[in-house]
Each structure stands twice: as structure tokens, then as C-alpha cells.
Amino acid sequence: MTLEFKRWIIAILGGLFLVSLILVQALETSRRRQEAGLTTPQVNVPAASKECVDCHAEGNPGIVEHWRGSTHAEKGVACIDCHQAEKGDADGFEHYGAHMATVVTPLDCARCHPAENEEFAKSHHAAAGNILASLDNFLAETVEGSRIPFSPHSPTVGRQVDMVDGMASAASGCQQCHGSKVALRTTDGGKITMDDLKPDAKGKPTNIALLETVLRDPEDGRPLYDPASWPNTGIGRLNLDGSRGSCSACHSRHDFSPRRARQPENCGKCHLGPDHPQKEIYDESKHGVAYRDLRDQLNLDAKDWVLGRDYAAAPTCATCHMSGNTRNGGRVTHDPGERISWTNRPPVSLVMDTDADHAVVKEVDPEKRRALVADTAKDKRDRMQQVCEHCHSPDYVGSFYTQYDNLVILYNEKFAKPGQAIMGALLDNGLRTKTEFDEEVEWTWYFLWHHEGRRARHGASMMAPDYTHWHGMFEVADRFYMQLIPQAREVAAKAAAAGQVEAAAKVDAVIDGILSRPEHAWFKEGAEDQSAQIREQMEKRYGQGAPVQP
Amino acid sequence: MNSLGSWLGQRLPLDKLDLRELTNEPVPYHLKRWWFALGGTPAYLFVVQIVTGILLAFYYQPAPSTAYNSVRYITEEASYGWYIRSMHKWGATLMIAAVVLHQMRVYFTGAYRKPREINWMVGMLLLICTLMIGFTGYSLVFEQLSYWGATVGANIADAVPVVGGLAKRMLLGGDRYNANTLARFYIIHAAVLPVTLAALVATHIAIIRLQGVSEMQFKDEDPSRPRSFNFFPDHLYTELIMGLALMILLSALATIAPAEMGPPADPLSTPEVIKPEWFFYVAFRWLKLFSGSAAVLSMGAVVALMFGWPFIDAFIRRRSRFQEASVWIGILGVLAILGLTVWEALVAH
Amino acid sequence: MDQQGTETDPHDLDGSRRRFLVGSSRLAMLAGLVAGYGAFGRIAARFLYPAHAEPRQWQFVADLKRLHTGESLRYVAPTGEPVAITRRGNRGDSSDFVALSSTCPHLGCQVHWQAQEDRFFCPCHNGVFDPSGKATAGPPADAGQSLARYPLKVERGLLFIEVPVERVVRGDGRPRAGGRA
Structure with a gap:
């Protein structure tokens, strides 16, 4: 190997070393860039709240630690900024x-x-x-309770109970x-x-x-x-x-996390249970299934969390009812009612034409109604559909709303309005008291609209078939035909026996009127012809020996 | 230029010719074969370790409460910190590997034989010194494995009869790992051992210069070839090539497998699997095979045997007809070391 | 590992081409060494240079409604440094405000606001600054120094200031991250 050859090798190796270091530099740069995105912002305790933090970090580290993870802490908003009071405030000290x-x-x-x-x-x-x-x-x-305290039923072992x-x-x-x-x-x-x-x-x-x-x-x-x-x-x-x-x-203290408010579990503190199981309905729906699967892709820490820009993997409660999206310019609302077109809360669902105070307008006269309505149900529905259309075509969304409307109207017209009429007739004719829950039929009616009726409507509004049908309309029907009608009849019969013949007749007339309508005709006359049709279809499909309902 | 030269010459009376003679030792021709340059490799890596070590020392804080964090800072926050730390870690690995290979070359070529017995022993000291630097350096990271490695190491020292307890207490600065221990490890790693190593390297080289490098003649070589070549610039070029190749290798290793952070040391919980650095696998497996003092003493005996090998070898050659016994014993030894290392590497416990 | 490895005696050479080759190979070798080790040296120097500039962060100061024109308040930065913030206009944006460091640029004493004189005053060497922080008398005026200003911004009716911040660390040295760890 000549010296010259060695020199060239040194030159080449020196160059290769340089190349390897350039690679090192590239790695360092990408690491820095990644780090810039990952580092948690620094938290500083503002001077005005320093004493609070020092002392409460000892006594209530949970409060202080929570706060340290908050955007408030990052921006220098601390204890005093929120807890400040002025002289003359009732609770100041x-x-x-x-x-x-x-x-x-x-x-x-x-x-x-x-x-x-x-x-x-x-x-x-x-x-x-x-x-x-x-x-x-x-x-x-x-x-369930008592408006005035009362003395205990009997002593409680190990505990002195004076009043309940x-x-x-x-x-x-x-x-x-x-x-x-x-x-x-x-x-x-x-x-x-x-x-x-x-x-x-x-x-x-x-x-x-x-x-x-x-x-x-x-x-x-x-x-x-x-x-x-x-x-x-x-x-x-x-x-x-x-x-x-x-x-x-929603923005639990002391981290006031928008991240948490964006997740359905947050709403699930209240929106669940037999009377309005929105959280369970959501869980059953395709939306909830996608959320559980794709939660990691939801970018929940994003600053603005705009649907279509910051995430699109799945919708949460907030996505549809509150958060911003690319079609509305990213505008968040803290009024979840802004995008809801039916209110399914009352016994009979109402169209969400609201007045200036955001109350549902119940005026019947079209002229007066137009004057009162400040925000129409259609406007609200348009706002919701802006959200839907991030993932669904307009046809799809429109047809979904047709399905939803049809279910609500079916419930309203077949069960809610008739139920209301029967309950009204009982009250008007003195066959039940004004006091709620002291008569069986009042419990029945309450179950029908407040629990089962809402489940059916909410289930349809958020695509949970089981809630719409088995937990919903099926139970509504059972409650209506098997309890409400017989109980109302019984009240009327007892009243007639006790001499209130006219009142009883009026109630019976209302019930008869309802049951004589075509949608209830099957109940009154039996549905033998329908059963025969079904049996015929079954036999066609499955052949002889198909099970026959007795 | 001339006036500056004479100005300097008056104050630093160095003779150019003397300098040239001093630095331009004729290099035996066999050093053209690359495996004879393995002695220069650890020396070069030692320089790399000094440079990167000094850099790391700018940020490292040798106290139990801060050590892990300062290493984390170096690895995660300081610019290029991960690279410098990985260079240091891989440099140590390569240095130990190069020392062992160099020693094997010397052994199998019989270069330790008279009159070079003393330099063999200096080399043995260099080996031990290098291993100890590796051991103390690994402990400084203060992660779980390095903490428990240090603890186990100190307790191994404790098993040595008579002086064991003293050695352990001197190493740890107490009966057990305590607040002073890390500072000791740091000073031993960063000052005591490097200075010792530097002195030993100087001695090693001085002895080589005094005796001349042992010369080799290979069968396939032309006997009329020159017996030596110039150190400068020819052999220097070789060393530069080797140095750059090592830097590229180190950079590649540092980027492909950078040094990472394990969980921080926890004196109250020993990890399920604890392993020392790879170069202690032999000793670690040996300690598991035998128990307590027996293991430590037998290991000491092996080291003593290695130290005295030039004399033992001479004795065998003088008194028996097995002139090449050392080769076979060496092969057995290497196989044993390899076997124990691989065994330890493959099993969890 | 060939046989002709020894240095060829330079006296055997003649011809400029040969000399050129030797010269260029020396130059290339030198360039290679400088490039490789030089780059390494640069990385080492960068390693030693502080990795982070002094951290600064936008911090909430006050609600605009609570700071009227002409009023000023004393804000204390997380590092403990006091900042005098004065409202001088009523446009409702950050140009209404001036946030002045209370540290005198002369020798580091704390200045204070004298409302009746409409000036900041440094008691150490009688330094005087006008409301915008410009020195009007005393040693700072002679040296042409002004009080340092901090950047301000107004967002949604709230005043924010960009100030140096201290790194709050906990036992394992990571910045506090609380719920977002």
C-alpha cells in the first residue's frame, strides 16, 4: 500500500466520518422537532397565588396537582384569580x-x-x-322522602339518630x-x-x-x-x-379540562339511567363503538378540537351537540340545545321552535307563532346536519332524519297524545286527584312517557335500535295496552259502581274513541286476520310445521 | 517565520533531529498486517473515552438524588447529548474488546516470552484497570441494573477472605451503598483509574520502545524485504485510517443502538433479571457455578495464573517436550471464556 | 498488504504530474481529517452550549376591565421579578399598555413610580425615567439606557405578558405535568 493510497483512504474515511455526523445531526434535528411537539408546557405559580399553592400542596396535594396539569396553570391563572371575592359578597372571607x-x-x-x-x-x-x-x-x-324532618322508626344500633x-x-x-x-x-x-x-x-x-x-x-x-x-x-x-x-x-375542578368535557363519560354522570339513557344509547350506537375503538385518534388534547380539522375518527356527545366543526367555522357552543330539533323531554315531543328566551314556543296560531319564534327547529336541525355531513352524505342524513321523525311522530300520535287524553279525562272528571303518584294509573303513565317513551325517542335520535324497540316502543305498548287502558277502565268502572255514572261514561267515551281508531283497532277486535297473514308468510318461507303462536 | 522559530528555539531547546529520532521509531514490517495494530486501537479509543468523558462530566452530577436526572438530561435534553453518551458507551465496549483481542494476539504469537514478561504483566494491569473503569462507569448511570450491579460487585469483593471487608468498605464508603458511594465511583471512574491507566499505557509503550517490538517473520514472505518501515508518516497513516474507521463505526453504533435510560435505581426492589455489562458475564456465570469464597478465590487464582503465565510457560518449555503447550492451553481458555459468556447471555438467571 | 508499501524515495520522482498527485492527495487527506474531526468538534461544542434559551412564557395578568386608563399595577413574574404595567390608552388592545421592568438598567436597583411627578425614580443614583421607560435624568440618561419592556398581548379582553419563567421541577426532574403526565 503506497503512502499516497493511504492518504486517499484517509481522505475518503474523513469524508465518511463527516457523512455519519451529518446523519447524527439529522437525527438530532428530528428529535428536537418531535420534542418541541411533545414537551408539556411549563407551569408557573403566579406570585399572587404562591402562598396558596405552597400551603395547599402540603394539605391538599390533589387540588394543586390537578391545577398544575391545567391550561389555567400553564397561562398563569391560579387560585386567587377564580376564588377572589369582594367585600360585601355573602360568602367572602x-x-x-x-x-x-x-x-x-x-x-x-x-x-x-x-x-x-x-x-x-x-x-x-x-x-x-x-x-x-x-x-x-x-x-x-x-x-321518596319527606319535606319535613321526622323522628326515626326505631333506634339505630351504634348511632344516635334524632331526626330523619x-x-x-x-x-x-x-x-x-x-x-x-x-x-x-x-x-x-x-x-x-x-x-x-x-x-x-x-x-x-x-x-x-x-x-x-x-x-x-x-x-x-x-x-x-x-x-x-x-x-x-x-x-x-x-x-x-x-x-x-x-x-x-362538565369542566371538573381543578384542572378544568376541555379534554374531559369532550368525552362521553363526562356527560354520562347524569345522562344515563332508565329515564334518559343517552350515554347507554350512545354506547350501543355505531358512534359509541367507533369512539371506544378509535379514542386514541381523537386528538382530545387539541386546542380547539374542530371536527374535520383536528379529528374525524368518531363523534362524542360534544362533537355533535357543542363542539366546533369545519362547516360552522369551528364555533363551539355552550348551549347544547342549539342543534336539537325535537325536545323529547315532555310526554309529547315538541318541535324546538324557540323564542328569545330559548323556551319552546307553544303558540298555535301561525301568525303569532312566527312572531314569537326566534330560532326555528329547522335552523337547529341545519346546525346538527352540518356536523353529520362531515361523515355522511346529505341523502343519508336526510333519510336518517325521516326515520327519526317518523318514530317520534308514531310515539306521539299512537301513545303519548292518547295517554295524555285519558289522564286528562280522569282528572277533569274527578276520577283521580291532582296529587301525582298517589294513584296507580299515575305511576303507569309516568313510566310510559318519562321512562319508556323517552327511551324509544332517544334511542331513535341516536341510532340505538335496542333502546328504540325493546327498551322503548315494546314497553310503551305493553304499558299502554296492558296497564294504562285496563287501569283507566277499572277506575271508571269503580266510579260507576259508586254512583259517578256520568264521569265514568265520559272517561270510557274517551278510551273508546281512542281504541276505535284504525291504529288501535287490532286491540279491540283482535288481529286474527293479521295473524293469519303472518302465519301464511311464515309457511311460505319456512315450509310446513312453522311454529304457530297460540 | 525564522525569527519566531529562533525565539521559540531559545525558550524550548528542542533539537529537531532528536525529536525525529524519538518519534520515528522504525516499525517492524509485520505491523503491516492489521491484526498487529490491535494495541493501538485501545489507545485510540482511550483518547475517545477521555474526550467524550470530559464532555459528559460537564453535565453529570454524582449524587444519588441527581445522578439519574443528569444522565436523563444529557440523553434527552442537551444538544447531541444522546450521541456523546452513546459514543462513550460504545467506546467502552470496543475498548474492552480491543484490549482482549490485543492480549489474545500477544498470547498466541508468544510475544510475552523473555524478555517481555514484565510488559505482559503491565498489560494484565491494563486489562484489570480497563475492566474496573467499565464497572464504575456503568454504575454512574444510577439506573436499576447499574445500581444492583454495583451492589453485587461490592459484595463479591466482600467474599474475599481477610481483606474483602476492607475492600468493600473502601469501595462503597460504608457498609452498604450510601450517599457517598456514587461520588467515590465517579472519582475512581473519572480521575483515579484514567490517570492510572494513562501511566500504565506510558509504561507499556516505554517498555516496548526500550525492547523494540518483537519481530515476526512469516513463511510466505520474501526474506529480502526490508526489516522495518518508518513510523512517520507510514505507520501514522495506518493509525489515522484505523482511527477514522473507529469513529465511523462508533457513530454508526451510536445512531443504530443509542444508549437508553432504564428505570431509576430503587434500593428497595431488585429487578427480576439482573445482568452486569457483557464483559463481566464470564465472572458472573463463574460466581453462579461456585459459591462464596470458593468462587472468588478460584477467580483470583485464574487471574494470578494469567499474571504469571510468562514464567509458567517458560517453566513448561524448559522442563517438558510440549513446546507449544501454551497454544492449546490458550485455545482451551478462550473456549472456556466464550462458553461462559454465551451461557450467561442466553439464560435469564 | 503488498510488497511496495515503503515510502518511495521522493528523489526518484520527477515530473510535475507526480508532484501534483502527491500534493492533491495530501490536501485531500487534510481536508478529510478536518471535515471529520471538525464536524465532531462542532457537535461537541454544541453539546456544551446551553440547550435551552431562558424560558419565557405568556402569562395571564389581569382583566382589561379592571385596569383603567392611567392606572398601573405591579405584576410579579414567576421568577420573582417585578414588572410595572401601566395603562396609558383606551383602545382596548396591547398598545394601551406598557410593561416595564422595575430593574434599573444602571446598576440593577429597583425603581418605583412617582405618580405626582409622572415618572419612575431610582433611589440609588437618582435615575429618572418617563412613563414610557426612557431615562430623562441621572446616570441612565447619560448612558442613554431605558427600562426594559416586556411584550404584552390582549386576548378576549384579558391582558397577557411574556416573562421569563422558572422551571418548576419535582423529584424526578421532569416539569410538573399533573393530569397530563
């Missing part, structure tokens, strides 16, 4: 040099999120607390979803709520005299809440400052 309040309300959140608050305030969610004064609440407060709180079912049940009326305890054993404080538009109490009566912790001066009213994150909570709702119902 001095806490290590800061004037603050325990319960954060939508008015507090609105300091930085005014548009979200405004949308939410108009939504049906914000009105969920209205149930507290409604007949529905009668169930929990009276039927009859509102416990309402407090732990209804109000955890619907929201409580937040109350402060007073020195004389009473309670102060927003009704007493009469807060102004800014949330400041106008009935200032009451503030003196608030019961406070003798050690640190914090106002004491009525334990039945707080803790509570019900979505329609009635707060001391007059605001309605709780943002943490």
Missing part, C-alpha cells in the same frame, strides 16, 4: 390576607369567559335547577345533577339562599342586613354552607350571587 370565597360560580368564570357564560346561561342546562320547584321534585322530596332528613334523596340524587340551591347557615339556625340575598346583576346582595346573620367558623371566620346544598356541581346550581349553573359540572 379573609383567608391569610386574601379576600376569597369557596364556591366558584359562573359569574367568576365569566370574568375571563364571558361568551361561554352567556351561551350557557341561555341553555336548558342552566335551567336545570328549575326542577327544584317543579312537580318532578315532588317524587324525591315527598314520595327527608330531603336526603333530593340532595344526593336530583340535586347532584340538577343543582342545589346553595345556602349559607345563619346564626339562628336558618338558611340564606339567593332568594333571600336578592343579588343584583353583578351578583352583589341587595339585602345587606342578612350578611350579619351568616354563621361563621369561629376559628377562621369562613362562612358555613348548608351541607345539603354544598358540595354540589349540579349543572343548574342556584348560586348565592344569583347566577345559575356550575361550570365544573
Whole structure:
């Protein structure tokens, strides 16, 4: 090997070494780029909240750790920014040099999120607390519980029970979803709520005299809440400052994660169960199946989470009812009612033509109706269809809505309106009392529309066949023919026997009128001809010996 | 230029001719065969280890609470940190491999025989020094395996009769792995052993220079060929080629199989499978075959045998007719080492 | 490993072509060595240079509604550095505001706002700055130094500031990530 040859080899190897280092550099660059996308943002404790964090990290590390993972923490929004109170606030107190309040309300959140608050305030969610004064609440407060405390049935071993709180079912049940009326305890054993404080538009109490009566912790001066009213994150909570709702119902404290609010499990805290199993319906639907499978591809941490841009793998509750999409310019709404065209909540489904206050317009006269309606059901449906069309063709979407409409109308016309007519006839003719749930037929009717009827309609609205049919229409029919009609007949018969002949006849006339309609004719006359037809078809398909229903 | 030369010459009285003679040792012709350059390879890798080691020391923090994190910082955050660390790790692997290959070459060519017995023993010290640097370096990462490797290693030392306990306490700075241990390992790895190694390398080379490299004559060679060639520039070029080839190899290894982070050391939970670095597999398997002091003592005996081999070999050659016994013993030894290493590599426990 | 490996005596050579070949091979060798080891040296230098610039981040300061024209507030950056933020206009965007470092550019003392004089004052060497942070008297004025300004932005009616931040680390050295770990 000559020296010259060796020199050339050195030159080549030097070049190769350089090439290998260029490769190293390329790797480093791509690593850096990847890292830039992966690194979690730094979290800084703003000076104003530093003391809070230092102390509560010891005492309540869960709160502080949760907050550290939040976008709030990333942007320098900390304890004081939300928990701040002003002098004169009913629930404000001095806490290590800061004037603050325990319960954060939508008015507090609105300091930085005014548009979200405004949308939410108009939504049906914000009105969920209205149930507290409604007949529905009668169930929990009276039927299940008792409006006045009562003495125990017998002693409880190992525990001194003086009085039974009859509102416990309402407090732990209804109000955890619907929201409580937040109350402060007073020195004389009473309670102060927003009704007493009469807060102004800014949330400041106008009935200032009451503030003196608030019961406070003798050690640190914090106002004491009525334990039945707080803790509570019900979505329609009635707060001391007059605001309605709780943002943490969906954006759980203390990380206020949009990621969590985007997932169906979040809605499933309340939207489940026998009366409105939306979460289970979703789980059964193709949408829910796709969600479970493709959850990893949903980009749930995205900043805006726009359907069609940030993700398209599967829809969640939020996708269709709230989140932005490429067809609506990415606009999120905090009023989930904006895209719902039927309300399936009442016994008879109503078209969601809403007025300026977002209430369903019930006016019958077309002229007056047009004047009242601020947002039509068609507008709402168009908004929803914008979402659908990210994955489905217009024909497909339109035909789906035809299927859905037909089911709702079938339920309305065949069972809901007749049921309502029968219940009305019983009431009008004095054959049942105004008090709900004290007569069997009232329970029957409640099951029919509030549980089974909603299941059928919700099942059809979100593509869960089993809920539409077996848990829905099948049970509605069973309830209608096998319980409601016989029970109403029985009430009428008993009344007739007791001398209320005219009233009984009127009720019977209503029932007869309903059953004589063609859709119910099979029940009255039997459906022998239909059965014969079915048997004939079966034999054609399966041959002789096909099973025959007795 | 001339004035600068004379200015320097007055202050650094070096004679150019002396310098040339000093550096331009005639190199025996057989070094043209590449496997005779294996002695230069570990020396070059030692320089690589010093350079990358100094770089890593800029970020490494030798305390139990910070060590793992600083290595993680180097690997994940510092620019090119993963590359420098991987170079260091692969450099160590190649260095140990090169030392062993060099020793095998010396052994099988009988180059340790009179008058080179002393340099063989210096070489043995170099081998032990290199292995110890490898051992202490691996411990510095402070991940699970390196922590438990260090613990096991220290307890092996403990099994040596009489001086074992002392050795263990000196190594760990206490009865067990404690807050001071990592600092000890660090200083031993980064200062004590490298300086020792450098001194030994200097001695090794000085002895070679004093005695001259042992010369080989191969059967297929023309007897009239020159007996030697110039160190400069011819052999230097060879070394440069070898150096660049090593750098390319190291870079390739560092990018293909970069050093990673295992789980951080947890003194309360020993991993299911613990293994030392590959070059200790032999010893590790040996320790599993025998128990306690017997294993340690027998290992010591093997090392002592290797140290004294030039004299034992001379004795055998003088007293018996088996002139090539060393070759067969060497083959058996290599097979045994390979066998134990492969065995340890293949099984979990 | 051929037999002609020894250096050919240069005296045997003549002809410029031969000399050129020797020269170019030397040059190429040198270039190769410099390129290879030079690149390695560059990587080593980059390794030693700090990997991250001083981290800065946008932080929430206040609701615009709560800071009226003419008012100022003292914001404390997560590093502990105080920042004087003054509202000087009513357009509702970031140009209304000036966020000045409270650290005097002269020798690092803390300046304070004197409302009646409409100026920032540094008590150490009587440095005076106008509301925009420009030095008007004292040593900083002589040196032409101004108070450092921080970038500001307004989003949805909220004022944000970009300030240096400290890295909050926990035991294993990773930045706190809480729920998003």
C-alpha cells in the first residue's frame, strides 16, 4: 500500500466520518422537532397565588396537582384569580390576607369567559335547577322522602339518630345533577339562599342586613354552607350571587379540562339511567363503538378540537351537540340545545321552535307563532346536519332524519297524545286527584312517557335500535295496552259502581274513541286476520310445521 | 517565520533531529498486517473515552438524588447529548474488546516470552484497570441494573477472605451503598483509574520502545524485504485510517443502538433479571457455578495464573517436550471464556 | 498488504504530474481529517452550549376591565421579578399598555413610580425615567439606557405578558405535568 493510497483512504474515511455526523445531526434535528411537539408546557405559580399553592400542596396535594396539569396553570391563572371575592359578597372571607370565597360560580368564570357564560346561561342546562320547584321534585322530596324532618322508626344500633332528613334523596340524587340551591347557615339556625340575598346583576346582595346573620367558623371566620346544598356541581346550581349553573359540572375542578368535557363519560354522570339513557344509547350506537375503538385518534388534547380539522375518527356527545366543526367555522357552543330539533323531554315531543328566551314556543296560531319564534327547529336541525355531513352524505342524513321523525311522530300520535287524553279525562272528571303518584294509573303513565317513551325517542335520535324497540316502543305498548287502558277502565268502572255514572261514561267515551281508531283497532277486535297473514308468510318461507303462536 | 522559530528555539531547546529520532521509531514490517495494530486501537479509543468523558462530566452530577436526572438530561435534553453518551458507551465496549483481542494476539504469537514478561504483566494491569473503569462507569448511570450491579460487585469483593471487608468498605464508603458511594465511583471512574491507566499505557509503550517490538517473520514472505518501515508518516497513516474507521463505526453504533435510560435505581426492589455489562458475564456465570469464597478465590487464582503465565510457560518449555503447550492451553481458555459468556447471555438467571 | 508499501524515495520522482498527485492527495487527506474531526468538534461544542434559551412564557395578568386608563399595577413574574404595567390608552388592545421592568438598567436597583411627578425614580443614583421607560435624568440618561419592556398581548379582553419563567421541577426532574403526565 503506497503512502499516497493511504492518504486517499484517509481522505475518503474523513469524508465518511463527516457523512455519519451529518446523519447524527439529522437525527438530532428530528428529535428536537418531535420534542418541541411533545414537551408539556411549563407551569408557573403566579406570585399572587404562591402562598396558596405552597400551603395547599402540603394539605391538599390533589387540588394543586390537578391545577398544575391545567391550561389555567400553564397561562398563569391560579387560585386567587377564580376564588377572589369582594367585600360585601355573602360568602367572602379573609383567608391569610386574601379576600376569597369557596364556591366558584359562573359569574367568576365569566370574568375571563364571558361568551361561554352567556351561551350557557341561555341553555336548558342552566335551567336545570328549575326542577327544584317543579312537580318532578315532588317524587324525591315527598314520595321518596319527606319535606319535613321526622323522628326515626326505631333506634339505630351504634348511632344516635334524632331526626330523619327527608330531603336526603333530593340532595344526593336530583340535586347532584340538577343543582342545589346553595345556602349559607345563619346564626339562628336558618338558611340564606339567593332568594333571600336578592343579588343584583353583578351578583352583589341587595339585602345587606342578612350578611350579619351568616354563621361563621369561629376559628377562621369562613362562612358555613348548608351541607345539603354544598358540595354540589349540579349543572343548574342556584348560586348565592344569583347566577345559575356550575361550570365544573362538565369542566371538573381543578384542572378544568376541555379534554374531559369532550368525552362521553363526562356527560354520562347524569345522562344515563332508565329515564334518559343517552350515554347507554350512545354506547350501543355505531358512534359509541367507533369512539371506544378509535379514542386514541381523537386528538382530545387539541386546542380547539374542530371536527374535520383536528379529528374525524368518531363523534362524542360534544362533537355533535357543542363542539366546533369545519362547516360552522369551528364555533363551539355552550348551549347544547342549539342543534336539537325535537325536545323529547315532555310526554309529547315538541318541535324546538324557540323564542328569545330559548323556551319552546307553544303558540298555535301561525301568525303569532312566527312572531314569537326566534330560532326555528329547522335552523337547529341545519346546525346538527352540518356536523353529520362531515361523515355522511346529505341523502343519508336526510333519510336518517325521516326515520327519526317518523318514530317520534308514531310515539306521539299512537301513545303519548292518547295517554295524555285519558289522564286528562280522569282528572277533569274527578276520577283521580291532582296529587301525582298517589294513584296507580299515575305511576303507569309516568313510566310510559318519562321512562319508556323517552327511551324509544332517544334511542331513535341516536341510532340505538335496542333502546328504540325493546327498551322503548315494546314497553310503551305493553304499558299502554296492558296497564294504562285496563287501569283507566277499572277506575271508571269503580266510579260507576259508586254512583259517578256520568264521569265514568265520559272517561270510557274517551278510551273508546281512542281504541276505535284504525291504529288501535287490532286491540279491540283482535288481529286474527293479521295473524293469519303472518302465519301464511311464515309457511311460505319456512315450509310446513312453522311454529304457530297460540 | 525564522525569527519566531529562533525565539521559540531559545525558550524550548528542542533539537529537531532528536525529536525525529524519538518519534520515528522504525516499525517492524509485520505491523503491516492489521491484526498487529490491535494495541493501538485501545489507545485510540482511550483518547475517545477521555474526550467524550470530559464532555459528559460537564453535565453529570454524582449524587444519588441527581445522578439519574443528569444522565436523563444529557440523553434527552442537551444538544447531541444522546450521541456523546452513546459514543462513550460504545467506546467502552470496543475498548474492552480491543484490549482482549490485543492480549489474545500477544498470547498466541508468544510475544510475552523473555524478555517481555514484565510488559505482559503491565498489560494484565491494563486489562484489570480497563475492566474496573467499565464497572464504575456503568454504575454512574444510577439506573436499576447499574445500581444492583454495583451492589453485587461490592459484595463479591466482600467474599474475599481477610481483606474483602476492607475492600468493600473502601469501595462503597460504608457498609452498604450510601450517599457517598456514587461520588467515590465517579472519582475512581473519572480521575483515579484514567490517570492510572494513562501511566500504565506510558509504561507499556516505554517498555516496548526500550525492547523494540518483537519481530515476526512469516513463511510466505520474501526474506529480502526490508526489516522495518518508518513510523512517520507510514505507520501514522495506518493509525489515522484505523482511527477514522473507529469513529465511523462508533457513530454508526451510536445512531443504530443509542444508549437508553432504564428505570431509576430503587434500593428497595431488585429487578427480576439482573445482568452486569457483557464483559463481566464470564465472572458472573463463574460466581453462579461456585459459591462464596470458593468462587472468588478460584477467580483470583485464574487471574494470578494469567499474571504469571510468562514464567509458567517458560517453566513448561524448559522442563517438558510440549513446546507449544501454551497454544492449546490458550485455545482451551478462550473456549472456556466464550462458553461462559454465551451461557450467561442466553439464560435469564 | 503488498510488497511496495515503503515510502518511495521522493528523489526518484520527477515530473510535475507526480508532484501534483502527491500534493492533491495530501490536501485531500487534510481536508478529510478536518471535515471529520471538525464536524465532531462542532457537535461537541454544541453539546456544551446551553440547550435551552431562558424560558419565557405568556402569562395571564389581569382583566382589561379592571385596569383603567392611567392606572398601573405591579405584576410579579414567576421568577420573582417585578414588572410595572401601566395603562396609558383606551383602545382596548396591547398598545394601551406598557410593561416595564422595575430593574434599573444602571446598576440593577429597583425603581418605583412617582405618580405626582409622572415618572419612575431610582433611589440609588437618582435615575429618572418617563412613563414610557426612557431615562430623562441621572446616570441612565447619560448612558442613554431605558427600562426594559416586556411584550404584552390582549386576548378576549384579558391582558397577557411574556416573562421569563422558572422551571418548576419535582423529584424526578421532569416539569410538573399533573393530569397530563
